[in-house]
Amino acid sequence: MDIHPETEKQLAEFEHLRAQYQSIATHLMQFKQVFRETTRAIEEMETLKSDAKVYKEVGSLLIEVDDKTKLKEELNEKKETMEIRLKALQSQETELKEHLTKMQADLELALKKEN
Numbered sequence: 001m002d003i004h005p006e007t008e009k010q011l012a013e014f015e016h017l018r019a020q021y022q023s024i025a026t027h028l029m030q031f032k033q034v035f036r037e038t039t040r041a042i043e044e045m046e047t048l049k050s051d052a053k054v055y056k057e058v059g060s061l062l063i064e065v066d067d068k069t070k071l072k073e074e075l076n077e078k079k080e081t082m083e084i085r086l087k088a089l090q091s092q093e094t095e096l097k098e099h100l101t102k103m104q105a106d107l108e109l110a111l112k113k114e115n
Helices: 003-049 068-114
Strands: 053-059 061-065
Touching: 003 053, 003 068, 061 068
Parallel strands: none
Antiparallel strands: 053 061
């Protein structure tokens, strides 16, 4: 079966966009996991006794934290930043999915016409 060069070009673009979509979906899933972990850490800090020791991860080390209030502020800032990034990734994912759905329908129509 011979495929029109323009259709081949559209197929290649579709495959590229599908790979991009999968990449965004993977990033989104990872970000959601880190977001949940950060939220859970903030919630746990609320329940700690005042004399409880708290550590934070720095690279592959755990460092004891003296100022729990500062750590909680850092975690809240991280959470806010992640919320913004999550919304952006979700928006990109939605737009790309809609574009891929339309492209797929257009390509199916074009391939049917070529047969």
